[in-house]
Amino acid sequence: MTDALIHLENVSKTYPGTSVPAVAELDLRIPKGDVLVLVGPSGCGKSTTLRLINRMIEPTGGRIIFDGEDVTEVNADNLRRRMGYVIQQIGLFPHRTIAENISTVPNLLGWKSDRISSRIDELLDMVGMDPSIYRNRYPKELSGGQAQRVGVARALSADPEVMLMDEPFGAIDPITRDRLQNEFLRLQEELQKTIVFVTHDIDEAIKMGDRIAILRQQSQIAQYDTPEAILAQPANDFVSDFLGKGAIIKGLNLKRMSDIEPDRIPAVRQDASPDEARRALDESSDGRILVLDEQDRPLRWIDRSAVEGDQPLANSGYEVTAVVEPDDTLRDSLELMLQSTASSACCIDDDGRYRGVVRIEDLTRFLAAMQQAERERRAESDYEPEQVTLS
Amino acid sequence: MSTATDTKAAPEETASEEIAPRAEEQEVVPAIDENLQARIGLMITPAFFLLLLIGLVYAWTTTEFDPTTARILGFEGLVDKFGEHLFITFWSTVFVVGIAIPLGIALTRPRLRGIAPLVVTFASSGQAIPAYGLIVLFLVLLGQGTRTAIAALTVFALIPVLRNTMVGLDQVDKPTIEAARGMGLSKWQVLRQIELPLAVPVILAGVRTALIINVGMAALVFLIGGGALGETINSALKLNRPVAVFIGGALVALLALAIDFIAALAERYLRPKGI
Amino acid sequence: MDGLVSFFEYIVDQIDDIIELGIEHAIYILSVIVCGGIVSIGLGIWTRNQPIAREVALAVASVFLTLPSLALFVLFIPIFGLGFWPPFVALFMYSLLPILRNTVTGLAEVNPAVMESAKGMGLSSRQVLWQVQMPLAWPVILTGIRVSALLTAGIAAIATLVAGGGLGDFIKEGLTRLGLPNGVEAIWTGTVFIVLLALLFDAAFVLLRRLTTPAGIR
Numbered sequence: 009m010t011d012a013l014i015h016l017e018n019v020s021k022t023y024p025g026t027s028v029p030a031v032a033e034l035d036l037r038i039p040k041g042d043v044l045v046l047v048g049p050s051g052c053g054k055s056t057t058l059r060l061i062n063r064m065i066e067p068t069g070g071r072i073i074f075d076g077e078d079v080t081e082v083n084a085d086n087l088r089r090r091m092g093y094v095i096q097q098i099g100l101f102p103h104r105t106i107a108e109n110i111s112t113v114p115n116l117l118g119w120k121s122d123r124i125s126s127r128i129d130e131l132l133d134m135v136g137m138d139p140s141i142y143r144n145r146y147p148k149e150l151s152g153g154q155a156q157r158v159g160v161a162r163a164l165s166a167d168p169e170v171m172l173m174d175e176p177f178g179a180i181d182p183i184t185r186d187r188l189q190n191e192f193l194r195l196q197e198e199l200q201k202t203i204v205f206v207t208h209d210i211d212e213a214i215k216m217g218d219r220i221a222i223l224r225q226q227s228q229i230a231q232y233d234t235p236e237a238i239l240a241q242p243a244n245d246f247v248s249d250f251l252g253k254g255a256i257i258k259g260l261n262l263k264r265m266s267d268i269e270p271d272r273i274p275a276v277r278q279d280a281s282p283d284e285a286r287r288a289l290d291e292s293s294d295g296r297i298l299v300l301d302e303q304d305r306p307l308r309w310i311d312r313s314a315v316e317g318d319q320p321l322a323n324s325g326y327e328v329t330a331v332v333e334p335d336d337t338l339r340d341s342l343e344l345m346l347q348s349t350a351s352s353a354c355c356i357d358d359d360g361r362y363r364g365v366v367r368i369e370d371l372t373r374f375l376a377a378m379q380q381a382e383r384e385r386r387a388e389s390d391y392e393p394e395q396v397t398l399s
Numbered sequence: 400m401s402t403a404t405d406t407k408a409a410p411e412e413t414a415s416e417e418i419a420p421r422a423e424e425q426e427v428v429p430a431i432d433e434n435l436q437a438r439i440g441l442m443i444t445p446a447f448f449l450l451l452l453i454g455l456v457y458a459w460t461t462t463e464f465d466p467t468t469a470r471i472l473g474f475e476g477l478v479d480k481f482g483e484h485l486f487i488t489f490w491s492t493v494f495v496v497g498i499a500i501p502l503g504i505a506l507t508r509p510r511l512r513g514i515a516p517l518v519v520t521f522a523s524s525g526q527a528i529p530a531y532g533l534i535v536l537f538l539v540l541l542g543q544g545t546r547t548a549i550a551a552l553t554v555f556a557l558i559p560v561l562r563n564t565m566v567g568l569d570q571v572d573k574p575t576i577e578a579a580r581g582m583g584l585s586k587w588q589v590l591r592q593i594e595l596p597l598a599v600p601v602i603l604a605g606v607r608t609a610l611i612i613n614v615g616m617a618a619l620v621f622l623i624g625g626g627a628l629g630e631t632i633n634s635a636l637k638l639n640r641p642v643a644v645f646i647g648g649a650l651v652a653l654l655a656l657a658i659d660f661i662a663a664l665a666e667r668y669l670r671p672k673g674i
Numbered sequence: 675m676d677g678l679v680s681f682f683e684y685i686v687d688q689i690d691d692i693i694e695l696g697i698e699h700a701i702y703i704l705s706v707i708v709c710g711g712i713v714s715i716g717l718g719i720w721t722r723n724q725p726i727a728r729e730v731a732l733a734v735a736s737v738f739l740t741l742p743s744l745a746l747f748v749l750f751i752p753i754f755g756l757g758f759w760p761p762f763v764a765l766f767m768y769s770l771l772p773i774l775r776n777t778v779t780g781l782a783e784v785n786p787a788v789m790e791s792a793k794g795m796g797l798s799s800r801q802v803l804w805q806v807q808m809p810l811a812w813p814v815i816l817t818g819i820r821v822s823a824l825l826t827a828g829i830a831a832i833a834t835l836v837a838g839g840g841l842g843d844f845i846k847e848g849l850t851r852l853g854l855p856n857g858v859e860a861i862w863t864g865t866v867f868i869v870l871l872a873l874l875f876d877a878a879f880v881l882l883r884r885l886t887t888p889a890g891i892r
């Protein structure tokens with residue numbers, strides 16, 4: 009494990025007036041630069057755990073170590089300014105414009121106004137909102153997805169070392185949610201923040217997490233590992249039950265199209281001559297080739313029959329329906345393949361240019377390999393403790 | 400508009416009504432926007448003002464004043480009374496604001512939360528006391544004069560502002576506060592920057608109510624030697640001069656309408672944008 | 675202690691007057707809430723589908739409440755002379771807003787799904803109003819009437835200034851005799867019995883509400 013930025017050391021929380029602790033003796037290391045997802049059934053103490061980290065609630069036992077420093081007793085307000093905090097209800101300040109919302113913490117920290125101003129633009133750009141349009145809007149003038157973007161931008165405003173996110177996409181419709189998740193992951197690739205992300209949705213956990221902590225009642229850790237490892241080998245019945253059916257399919261959420269090398273089936277531009285097309289067809293292992301437009305975007309599939317006659321390539325063959333982007337997960341592509349007749353999907357890059365083709369067989373092969381690798385890794389690590397005792 | 404006055408009605412129902420109508424009326428009329436509603440309110444008051452003013456001018460110009468009436472309605476006397484009325488209204492409202500808002504803030508802090516219902520119940524039951532009786536009892540306690548008058552008015556008008564301050568602070572969206580705390584704003588900063596601005600509309604409605612109560616009550620302080628326009632009415636009643644009675648009444652009503660209108664404008668323009 | 679004793683002696687002594695003036699006071703309250711109730715509920719029902727008329731009615735009713743009581747009482751003297759009528763009309767005007775607003779709110783707050791299904795069952799809009807909306811809105815309307823009653827109880831104290839009678843008479847009498855025997859006692863008597871009368875009405879409303887609210891939404 010990379011070194012832990014935050015360490016909850018046997019932390020407990022018993023709410024006043026209750027006898028059962030909401031969090032009992034939790035020992036949790038939060039690795040630097042990773043997304044750690046806390047996932048578990050409703051009421052298991054995820055939110056409580058998260059709120060203990062920035063001391064929105066005070067622990068009743070244990071210590072919180074942040075960056076090597078014991079922060080259990082330090083000024084909580086200052087601690088929170090070093091951590092971004094995003095909640096499901098967002099909590100934008102309705103009486104302040106978007107710009108004013110974002111500048112709250114920089115203002116507290118005494119930044120100069122031009123620095124704040126350029127930071128606002130930078131952040132709005134970062135979350136995909138045009139500053140010239142949105143800077144001076146009020147929260148009520150935003151859609152739910154936009155508000156959530158602003159919430160994230162606001163939490164990032166002072167460039168905190170840590171982001172704490174409590175079901176940030178919980179109240180958003182599935183399509184927008186998917187988009188926000190993708191944008192978030194892309195952003196995280198750039199920013200490499202240490203993020204603690206709470207959700208009760210195991211699919212979201214698998215998609216977002218570098219590591220997942222599956223929690224049971226009182227924030228007891230049922231399993232703490234990479235998504236791959238959890239999917240391949242659930243540590244106990246609780247975890248298997250929580251993963252539910254279709255753990256294998258869920259594994260497809262782990263990889264994105266950009267992670268795999270698609271098969272480069274030959275392709276020609278639509279203005280290519282029949283000769284060129286025939287030559288490409290000869291090279292194709294598949295019996296078909298792709299026709300691209302001027303920007304190399306995939307248009308149609310064609311086979312031999314298309315080059316017999318002499319109608320333009322752009323009208324022959326059949327249309328490409330399944331197109332997957334680099335951000336799409338393997339599961340997304342599986343879905344598209346099943347819908348299309350071809351049981352294959354065209355991969356494009358960020359600019360929409362043709363990259364290659366994946367087929368269902370590629371996915372099965374990929375899954376098998378992943379599980380195999382995981383089993384081997386597990387076998388090795390199981391062996392380790394014995395080595396330790398021997399030496 | 401309507402939020403302003405119901406505290407005259409006192410008891411516990413008004414607790415919710417203070418702010419309820421705002422929300423309710425919005426729901427009631429999906430077709431009508433809040434703006435139109437406010438605008439209707441802002442039109443009706445001047446209409447009544449004009450109507451009364453016409454009545455006043457008519458009564459003033461068409462009747463031959465006998466010496467007594469003329470004396471009651473003497474210009475300088477009226478100006479003095481008017482000044483006293485404003486003075487009493489102004490200072491009692493200032494004291495109300497100065498006492499009730501800090502008290503309301505204190506009672507919504509976690510430490511005093513527990514005793515808040517007690518205080519509100521106690522204060523509200525005090526409101527069941529009729530204004531007339533209260534003023535006279537203050538005379539018994541504190542003696543004659545303007546100070547007594549201001550003290551009585553302050554006590555009587557305290558509740559709407561206290562209650563609205565508490566309700567206004569309570570109704571601030573909890574996630575908003577949670578987010579603010581989570582960003583590292585101190586409790587004081589959350590109060591100043593988030594809670595109070597968001598409670599402003601409700602608090603202002605309470606202040607407006609207090610103002611209206613005070614204008615009305617100031618018309619009664621002549622009873623305890625506080626002067627003001629009520630004295631003009633009282634002299635006219637005692638000397639049986641109906642025209643002077645009417646003119647005195649109209650003056651007080653005009654003053655109240657004007658103050659309410661200004662307060663309504665203030666309510667409209669002082670509320671933070673975005674809410 | 676002495677004060678308390680003489681206060682009770684005064685009450686015992688004046689019990690006949692207290693009852694008589696208390697009845698006068700109660701008559702103000704009753705007549706005002708009956709008339710105010712009929713007018714406000716009628717207005718609320720009539721304007722239930724007319725947003726602009728409704729807003730105008732609400733705005734007018736709330737202007738009434740901003741008018742200072744003494745001013746409003748005396749404005750009607752040129753028309754009605756002294757006595758019962760000026761206070762009655764003024765109190766009537768004050769009583770409108772709480773009832774009207776609660777009627778409007780009560781009618782509007784009825785769950786649209788309930789009304790939709792009533793309509794779907796073939797009830798005419800009049801039947802929807804009387805069989806569905808009104809019974810469901812009634813507790814809210816009743817609360818409005820109760821607020822008006824308490825409001826009236828307090829303001830009716832001033833009726834005495836325009837020779838309108840009521841328990842305010844005790845306060846006025848006490849004020850003129852301040853310093854003389856029983857002056858303060860009279861003031862307390864007036865004040866206390868007005869509060870008691872208000873509490874009596876309040877209790878009556880609690881009972882009425884219990885008796886008239888449909889069992890399902892009690």
Ligand SMILES: Nc1ncnc2c1ncn2[C@@H]1O[C@H](COP(=O)(O)OP(=O)(O)OP(=O)(O)O)[C@@H](O)[C@H]1O
Binds near residue numbers: 049051054
């Ligand atoms: N302020 C509080 N006072 C008392 N008990 C609380 C409080 N907040 C939470 N709890 C209790 O602590 C336990 C954990 O709550 P928590 O909110 O952390 O759950 P969660 O895992 O975030 O659940 P969810 O997925 O529903 O958000 C629950 O049993 C809850 O009832």
Ligand SMILES: [Mg+2]
Binds near residue numbers: 054055056174
């Ligand atoms: Mg939670």
